[in-house]
Amino acid sequence: MAKTANPRPNVWAKDYAPYGTYAGERGSPEQWREAFHFAFNKDTAAECLRGDEPLVVLGLLPGATAEAIKSAFRKLAVRLHPDHGGDPEEFKKVYAAYYSLTH
Helix, strand or coil: CCCCCCCCCCCCCCCCCCCCCCCCCCCCHHHHHHHHHHHCCHHHHHHHHCCCCHHHHHCCCCCCCHHHHHHHHHHHHHHHCHHHCCCHHHHHHHHHHHHHHHC
């Protein structure tokens, strides 16, 4: 029996709910984080960055340490996260920069 390809979920879809049957249900932050990381990859990160340098997006200089990258991402994530009134497109770009530098 041949395996069928399981398409990656689209976490940007409005009705996406990784933890239940419809988007009105709530899930734990860990479930959301796991589903988001599963759907994000190098190609998605490059598409979100649109040619911008990841270090520039995070406001860092070349040679930044892993701790500096993590700190810069967290500061920007708090400010830009859509749940806190931030712009979803800017948050995607910041996450893509962080992802490309850490994976």
